[in-house]
Amino acid sequence: MNIAVRQAPATQRLKIVDCDIHPVYRTPAELHPFMSARWREHMATFGTHFRHGLHGQLPYPRMMAAGMRLDSFPENGPPGSDLDLMRRQHLDANGVEVGMLIALSRGGMEERNLDFGAALSSAINDWQLECWVKKEPRLRAAIVVPQENADYAVTEIERRAGDPAFVQVMISPRSSDPLGHRRYWPIYAAAERCGKPLALHVAGYSGGHASTSSGWPTYYIQEHYAMSTGMQNTLTSLVFEGVLERFPKLKVVMIEGGFAWVPALSWRMDKHWERMRAETPHLRRPPSEYVREHVWFTTQPIEEPENPEHLSEIMEWLGWDRLMFSTDYPHWDFDDPRQVFQSRLTDEQKTRVFRDNAKALYGLQ
Amino acid sequence: MSRQVIARVGEVAPGSCKIVTVRGREIGLFNIGGTFFALSNRCPHKGAELCRGMIVGLAQSSMPGEYRLSRLGEFIRCPWHGWEFDIRTGQSWCDPTSVWARHFHVSVEPGSQLLKGPYAAETFQVSVEEDYLVIDL
Amino acid sequence: MKVPLHGAIDCDLHPAMPSVPALLPYLDEFWADQFANRHIDRLPFTLSSYPPSSPLSARPDWRMRSGAPAADLDAIRRNALDRFAVQCAICNPLHGAVALFNDDMAAALCSAVNDWMARELLDHEPRLRASILVPGQSPHLAVREIERVAPDRRFVQVLLLAMGETLLGRRAHWPIYAAAEKHELTIGIHAGSTYRASPTYSGWPSYRVEDYVAQSAAFENQLLSLVAEGVFQKFSKLRVVLIESGFTWLPTWLWRTNKTWRGVRAEVPWIDRSPAEIVREHVRFTLQPIDAPRAEPQMLLRTLQHMGSDRLLLFSTDYPHWQFDADDILPDGLPEDTIGKILIDNPRDTYPRLRDPVMGQAQGTGEKEVR
Numbered sequence: 001m002n003i004a005v006r007q008a009p010a011t012q013r014l015k016i017v018d019c020d021i022h023p024v025y026r027t028p029a030e031l032h033p034f035m036s037a038r039w040r041e042h043m044a045t046f047g048t049h050f051r052h053g054l055h056g057q058l059p060y061p062r063m064m065a066a067g068m069r070l071d072s073f074p075e076n077g078p079p080g081s082d083l084d085l086m087r088r089q090h091l092d093a094n095g096v097e098v099g100m101l102i103a104l105s106r107g108g109m110e111e112r113n114l115d116f117g118a119a120l121s122s123a124i125n126d127w128q129l130e131c132w133v134k135k136e137p138r139l140r141a142a143i144v145v146p147q148e149n150a151d152y153a154v155t156e157i158e159r160r161a162g163d164p165a166f167v168q169v170m171i172s173p174r175s176s177d178p179l180g181h182r183r184y185w186p187i188y189a190a191a192e193r194c195g196k197p198l199a200l201h202v203a204g205y206s207g208g209h210a211s212t213s214s215g216w217p218t219y220y221i222q223e224h225y226a227m228s229t230g231m232q233n234t235l236t237s238l239v240f241e242g243v244l245e246r247f248p249k250l251k252v253v254m255i256e257g258g259f260a261w262v263p264a265l266s267w268r269m270d271k272h273w274e275r276m277r278a279e280t281p282h283l284r285r286p287p288s289e290y291v292r293e294h295v296w297f298t299t300q301p302i303e304e305p306e307n308p309e310h311l312s313e314i315m316e317w318l319g320w321d322r323l324m325f326s327t328d329y330p331h332w333d334f335d336d337p338r339q340v341f342q343s344r345l346t347d348e349q350k351t352r353v354f355r356d357n358a359k360a361l362y363g364l365q
Numbered sequence: 366m367s368r369q370v371i372a373r374v375g376e377v378a379p380g381s382c383k384i385v386t387v388r389g390r391e392i393g394l395f396n397i398g399g400t401f402f403a404l405s406n407r408c409p410h411k412g413a414e415l416c417r418g419m420i421v422g423l424a425q426s427s428m429p430g431e432y433r434l435s436r437l438g439e440f441i442r443c444p445w446h447g448w449e450f451d452i453r454t455g456q457s458w459c460d461p462t463s464v465w466a467r468h469f470h471v472s473v474e475p476g477s478q479l480l481k482g483p484y485a486a487e488t489f490q491v492s493v494e495e496d497y498l499v500i501d502l
Numbered sequence: 503m504k505v506p507l508h509g510a511i512d513c514d515l516h517p518a519m520p521s522v523p524a525l526l527p528y529l530d531e532f533w534a535d536q537f538a539n540r541h542i543d544r545l546p547f548t549l550s551s552y553p554p555s556s557p558l559s560a561r562p563d564w565r566m567r568s569g570a571p572a573a574d575l576d577a578i579r580r581n582a583l584d585r586f587a588v589q590c591a592i593c594n595p596l597h598g599a600v601a602l603f604n605d606d607m608a609a610a611l612c613s614a615v616n617d618w619m620a621r622e623l624l625d626h627e628p629r630l631r632a633s634i635l636v637p638g639q640s641p642h643l644a645v646r647e648i649e650r651v652a653p654d655r656r657f658v659q660v661l662l663l664a665m666g667e668t669l670l671g672r673r674a675h676w677p678i679y680a681a682a683e684k685h686e687l688t689i690g691i692h693a694g695s696t697y698r699a700s701p702t703y704s705g706w707p708s709y710r711v712e713d714y715v716a717q718s719a720a721f722e723n724q725l726l727s728l729v730a731e732g733v734f735q736k737f738s739k740l741r742v743v744l745i746e747s748g749f750t751w752l753p754t755w756l757w758r759t760n761k762t763w764r765g766v767r768a769e770v771p772w773i774d775r776s777p778a779e780i781v782r783e784h785v786r787f788t789l790q791p792i793d794a795p796r797a798e799p800q801m802l803l804r805t806l807q808h809m810g811s812d813r814l815l816l817f818s819t820d821y822p823h824w825q826f827d828a829d830d831i832l833p834d835g836l837p838e839d840t841i842g843k844i845l846i847d848n849p850r851d852t853y854p855r856l857r858d859p860v861m862g863q864a865q866g867t868g869e870k871e872v873r
Contacts, residue, residue: 063447063766064419070444071417178704178712212723213665213701213716218672219730221766222723225758226703229719233702233712240712258758263801264750268793269715275557275824276711303757306778310753310808317801332765334445339411410764424768429732430673432771447765459764459776 180241231257671727
């Protein structure tokens with residue numbers, strides 16, 4: 001009789017940096033130790049106050065398991081809330097040497113009550129530290145700040161600036177004004193001063209505008225897609241408002257916005273800037289140069305052409321030094337590091353994308 | 366090709382999936398109305414554990430705004446990206462000719478037949494009183 | 503690169519729009535009276551998207567000494583039709599009527615503009631064709647105008663803008679597509695906005711150049727709206743042309759949409775084949791602007807390969823908008839048969855009315871009912 005031999009999972013030889021992992025609290029009570037009584041009370045009574053029509057759920061229901069990998073549910077709590085499962089299923093299994101926490105819920109990026117938003121921001125940052133980074137040395141946090149409250153954001157950035165557990169400043173690109181707008185500049189000044197990159201990841205309906213320039217989509221397929229057009233608009237704004245000229249040391253990471261669109265958008269910005277230059281004299285160089293020098297892109301959700309070589313061409317045009325691997329664990333459109341690239345990458349390209357670009361950007365040598 | 370005894374019929378309830386390991390491979394066993402099917406537990410898209418996905422019916426429509434559900438319990442959605450695979454054939458719904466999960470032929474054999482050999486039994490003793498699922502690998 | 507042959511079909515040309523006084527003969531007495539009393543006849547009805555003095559709006563050598571660029575037929579002939587030796591050109595009327603909130607007023611102006619084009623342009627220049635200007639914000643009134651103008655087969659398309667109040671795939675717009683399909687008119691979606699919503703999901707950019715750059719993202723979302731809502735399932739003969747949209751964004755759109763569709767298909771089960779297949783069959787893109795680096799022509803040629811079909815591009819000048827200099831209108835390095843497709847075959851295949859047997863002769867239907 002044959003004894004069943006479990007096939008060992010493919011060993012992940014290359015140690016990777018995962019630039020997008022979403023930690024979640026089991027219940028909001030996990031934040032309580034990091035909030036004053038006044039705000040615990042407020043949270044219990046009034047709860048969050050967002051810019052869409054449903055309380056505690058999204059108006060575009062996800063396709064499966066609330067948008068999570070079906071196999072990522074722990075015994076108790078939602079996906080992403082169990083560090084042990086995250087270790088077993090992801091950090092250990094996938095050779096994650098360093099993982100960037102991107103904490104989305106209740107971080108204050110969406111909250112309309114600015115004082116509550118400030119309390120949430122501080123709480124979520126403490127929570128990342130105490131409940132994740134201190135327990136798991138592979139993880140790093142982001143200083144999550146409410147972009148609509150620049151004054152508070154600067155205070156919070158400066159409070160955390162010296163702590164190496166926080167490797168970047170995070171705001172939502174889905175904002176009330178395009179992110180290049182001068183009212184956000186104090187945030188960029190603070191990020192530049194403390195030498196941490198600016199990370200952009202969509203948080204719910206944080207800005208209050210429709211997902212597209214012709215209003216709201218009907219179906220989830222469209223809403224999902226609008227995250228990439230939104231990121232394109234954001235990049236355009238950062239370029240044309242002169243943020244990347246004014247803050248020459250600022251580095252920007254665009255997370256989960258896709259990347260295959262970057263060359264085409266860069267070409268488009270260059271072409272029309274060329275003709276309309278007189279409108280934006282503060283730009284001293286073509287847009288594509290600013291993008292090449294200041295902006296990084298995470299890989300997930302990776303685009304999948306019919307011919308995989310086409311994506312390699314895009315990556316060549318974008319620059320192998322601009323891309324950083326991410327999984328988006330535990331979301332449904334997760335990219336597995338072993339399977340993510342359908343075309344052949346050289347060893348050097350692999351180490352850059354899977355590890356070295358992120359290590360260089362975040363100073364993790 | 367070898368024939369492997371991999372489960373007792375009673376272990377795979379109708380509408381469910383049981384994942385077994387056969388000669389180092391993980392295979393999902395399905396029972397659709399008393400007929401048994403087997404798929405590799407590896408999604409051909411990005412290698413997820415396909416058979417841990419949700420067992421669903423097929424959503425179809427002939428016109429926007431109209432919805433029809435058929436073939437209940439005959440499709441599995443990959444737990445990662447949600448691609449739909451026909452449990453009977455392993456074919457993906459969206460790319461039936463170019464994307465499919467490996468599937469295996471499964472038959473039901475009474476224990477009395479199996480004892481005559483030549484079968485390899487994966488994890489247990491075969492008994493004449495029971496029926497077993499046998500897979501062609 | 504210059505156009506190397508005669509007989510191209512220009513799928514995007516912009517004659518200057520008539521002033522309100524010039525439209526008076528084509529307005530009924532109620533509106534004529536309103537416009538005079540309210541001084542509406544002094545208003546320019548210029549779309550925000552194309553301010554007259556902006557570099558985009560007219561190439562310097564195409565600006566007239568007096569009056570608007572492309573304001574007279576001689577200029578259009580000289581600078582566009584003769585210059586590029588086209589067999590025909592489609593006039594896309596960019597008129598501010600569509601940005602009004604009063605739907606009836608918008609509809610009245612649209613009708614007047616359409617009649618003006620027929621009488622003042624199409625009747626005098628057999629090489630010209632036109633798109634029907636409609637109040638897209640009111641599908642009911644848009645359909646009324648389509649039904650009224652459709653008998654004049656020199657009108658080959660219905661014109662809508664890329665940024666409007668609601669996404670164009672939504673069912674409220676379907677009567678427009680039904681009418682277009684019935685009358686063998688394409689749907690032309692042109693860059694520009696009525697600014698009912700902010701141009702981005704983060705609100706209002708500061709600079710015009712940003713709004714123009716943002717048009718391509720608008721087209722991406724409009725295209726997905728049409729596909730996701732099943733417009734091409736419902737209207738299987740419909741052809742849609744994205745005009746002045748750019749096209750180098752298309753490969754990413756195809757790749758991402760195909761991939762996502764496979765996982766979220768069950769919410770939109772009427773999509774019975776891959777979005778890429780649907781687009782390659784039903785959707786076309788005009789050539790200008792070519793958003794690609796001139797210094798590296800290989801990148802554009804590779805992008806054309808990524809698009810996966812040589813039937814997608816339609817020649818256009820976008821006259822008098824400033825998208826290229828001198829006669830350098832085509833990208834370098836295009837294979838010869840691709841050039842022929844872009845210049846002639848693809849436009850002919852796309853616009854059913856261009857295949858009418860009597861192309862080249864002015865066609866009218868006699869007196870129009872002036873309302």
